[in-house]
Amino acid sequence: MAQESETPLLAVRDLRTWFHTFSGVVKAVNGVSFEIGEGEVMGLVGESGGGKSVIGFSVLGLIDSPGRIEGGEILFDGEDLAQAGEERLRHIRGRHISMVFQDPMTSLNPLHTVGRQMDEVLRLHTDLGAAERRKACIDMLESVGISRAAERLKAYPHQFSGGMRQRVVIAIALLAGPRLIIADEPTTALDVTIQSQILKLMRRQIAEKGASMILITHDLAVVSEMADHITVLYCGxxxxxxxxxxxxxxxxxxxxxxxxxxxxxPAARHDRLxxxxxxxxxxxxxxxxxxxxxxxxxxxxxxxxxxxxxxxxxxxxxxxxxxxxxxxxxx
Amino acid sequence: MLGYLLKRLIQMILVLWVVSVIVFLMMSFTGDPVFMVVPIDATDSEIAQARRLLGLDQSLPVQYWKFLSSIVQGDFGRSYVFRQPAMTLILERLPATVEMVLVAMGLAVLVAIPLGVYAGANPNGRLSRTIMAGSLLGISLPGFWVGMVLIYLFAVHWGIFPSSGRGDTGEIFGLRISLLTLDGWHHIALPAITLSLGTMAILLRMTRAGMMEVSRQDFMKFARAKGVPRKDVLYGHGLKNALIPVVTIFGLQLGDLIAFATITETIFSWPGMGKLLIDSIYRADRPVIVVYLMLVALIFVVINFIVDLVYTLIDPRISLK
Known part of the structure; x- marks a missing residue:
């Protein structure tokens, strides 16, 4: 399935994202390079504070002050996103590269209906009419395993459980048919039983849509099931x-x-982990x-x-x- | 919903009753209104007769009972001074106050929300610091001083705006409204600006604090990751989440300004309720003061009720119970 193509979909070269804080410069990402081919899943692994999430946000140009991309290239389909302007990045976000956040309890706006938050993506990135967008939203909700989708469009995030919310978040991420999905600890905040469901769902959706994914996690067990390649980070x-x-x-x-x-x-009975x-x-x-x-x-x-x-x-x-x-x- | 409304209504009546007791008691300890009514050389028998006519010769509980039972019948008593129904006196002046306050609140919101959102989204910018320093001025400058400075600059020095009075009014549903005429707007500008500054500053600071809090939330970043333009992230996703405390303060300030725009009305000779209240207090015109304060209590209760309804419009997680 994972084919090494000549030009990778995403090539990050010598990326340096630093945070200029009062207590010194935090070099959260300091010279990181990796590549992802079309349809590949890459696991980005490391301990907490290892700069994994910062890489994800850097790719989308979502690093906020006091952070800054100090150098390096983020070549997406040959275009350097590190040099792209805000307007260009805005068209790429959600359309070509989308993101799934760690905590589904906080990544949806509590005051907007699920339907509105889904519709927003299609409104921004497609020319579809209102009825077509609605249909697309319903189809997508169903394909991530949410029943009675038409009704659920009118519901608010607090009316969903954590696992359901993450399904909604994934649906939003997939909606505009992106070529790359950055999933930042997508199952960390979920119950263990829900975790495997969500991982299976993501794997199936990625495969169906032919998209690539960066799976950011501290859990090697999770990536070893999902990823074609693994990149291990330590201290940026x-x-x-x-x-x-x-x-x-x-x-x-x-x-x-x-x-x-x-x-x-579970097989080995160590006294201590x-x-x-x-x-x-x-x-x-x-x-x-x-x-x-x-x-x-x-x-x-x-x-x-x-x-x-x-x-x-x-x-x-x-x-x-x-x-x-x-x-x-x-x- | 119906049960909720009923509960609120009972609550409202209870509040009004308590206010009536407090106000009535307070007034009976502050001077004898008889001396405001009779001529300065009145004899003892004339004073006693006046006292009887006003019903002041009876014991306090009896006086209160008469007062309460006539209120229930829709009779709010007559002004000792004007010899007119107290309610009529107040209602005549209510539109002038309300329209000035509405203009002031509208102005406050129009300025405070965009500036507050900006300052909350860019907390370290130079412009934000300037805005925040300005809002401190708005909070700390006393209204009477601002009013006088505005009169000096715009009325006396430059002569752009009139210094006092209400100007021409138009009539609608029997109410005299300044906002229906250009001259009315011309007159309302200075007092409304004076009245709005304090509220503007408070609303601005509330909006900023809310936006700073909301900006840290994941859903704001998620919205940006969806490709939502920055302005829509701030106003579409952020502001609504920051709005609950702003609406609360807005309601309180609205009631406060309607009830106690006294100083501004006095400076600009604006013929509103506040000026009537001050005059009535000077003359110990008890019925007017009592009705005024009860009306103020009613306004606060109603505004709070509306604010609660607005909460449910903003946040689907809040329900009326």
Whole structure:
């Protein structure tokens, strides 16, 4: 399904999005590059505060003061969105690239009916008449699994449950037929039982519409089910990327290994869940050398000296590590 | 809905009754109105007769009972001074006050909402800081001072606007309304501006605070991610969510201005209710004061009821119970 095309749909190159706060410059995204082909799903993984969401907002030009895109390119279909004006971005948002937010309880306007919030997208981005738009909204609501759709158009968000609201949000994101969907932790705020329903729904819709998706999450288990490729972020930088299977089966970066090990495994009866020791360093005052070395079991003197570059590893993997893991390593 | 209306109605009557008791008691402790009525050289028997005529010779409870029972029959008593029904006196002057207040409130909203939205959406901009500094002035400058400065500048110095009076009025449904004539608008401008500044500043600050709060909400960013233009995000999605406290304050200010536009009316010699109230207080004209204060209570109760209805129009999660 996922075909590597010559020109990727989205190519982010050396993106740097910094926040100029009172207590210093937060380099939330600092030199991130990745590509997504047509119809591909890419997982963007990392701990909280790792700059995952900022990448999503950067692509859509939704970084607010004191944040700023300091440099890099965001090539969408060959056009650099980092240089695009607000008016151009407005036409791309919702039409070509749309977004699904983390918390469905807060991402819908509580004072507008669901129908109005859906209609708004079509009104802005299509030439359809009122009746056609209504029909499109009803069809879309039904296809995301909401019954009695015509009635539900008149309902307000508070009359829906969390899972239903996220379905509405997804319907809104899909409505104008975008080529790329950025889903920012789309299931984090939902019950576990609802999570898998929503993920299945998203996977099916993406496949049907032939759209691409960036799935932003801290949950490796979720991306490993959904994504073709995974990019792992740490302190605003890519530490590892590659095909999902290669990365999950035998990661090259010790951080990725740590993330995988901290997924609860019902088969193995550990006394305690494995975790990565320590915590993410203060991003305003990063140490010299590798950002992960203080938490890394493989760190050596070199790691404190120079920061590793992203280099080719085994199979499809690229990792930024001086002492990468190779298949067969036992940690 | 019907039950709700009934409940509100009973509430309203209760409030009015309590106000009538308080006002009646208060008035009976503040001076003897008989001396306002009789000539300065009146004999004791003349005073006693006047007292009997006004019904002031009876005990307080009896006086109150008579007062209350005549109110229920639609008789609100006669002014000691004007010898006219107190209600008529007040109602004659009500339109003048109400139209001035409506112009003032309209002006306040027209200025406060856009500026408040702007200042809330761009809290760190230079223009926003200027707006906020201006609103502080609007809150802190006393109305009588603003009124006098406006009179000095626009009436005395430049001679653009008249300094006092109501000007020509048009008549509709038996009410004399200034807003029907150009001359009326010309006269209403200065007092309305004077009256509006304080409310304008408060509404502006409420709108700004609400917009700052709303701007942080996810649905605002989601709206932008849908490609909604910034202006529509602010006014279409944001403002409505910031409006509940603004509407609350609007209602309170509206009642307040109608009831107590006294100072502005005095400065501009605007023939409204406020001036009547001041005169009546000077002359211990008890019936007029009582009716006035009850009318004010009624206005507040009605405005609050309307505000509650408006809440339900703004927010579907609020229902009348």
């Amino acid at each position: 930088k890519v530490v590892e990327r590659g095909r999902t299977r290669d990365l999950i089966e035998s990661p090259a970066h010790p951080y990725t290994r740590g993330l995988i090990d901290s997924i609860p495994d 494995r975790q990565i020791p320590g915590s993410v360093p203060d991003i305003r005052a990063l140490p010299k050398g590798c950002n992960f070395r203080e938490r890394c079991p493989r760190a050596q003197a070199l790691c404190a000296e120079t920061e590793p570059d992203l280099t080719k590893q085994h199979r499809s993997l690229w990792a930024a590590c001086h002492f990468p893991l190779v298949p067969g390593d036992v940690q």
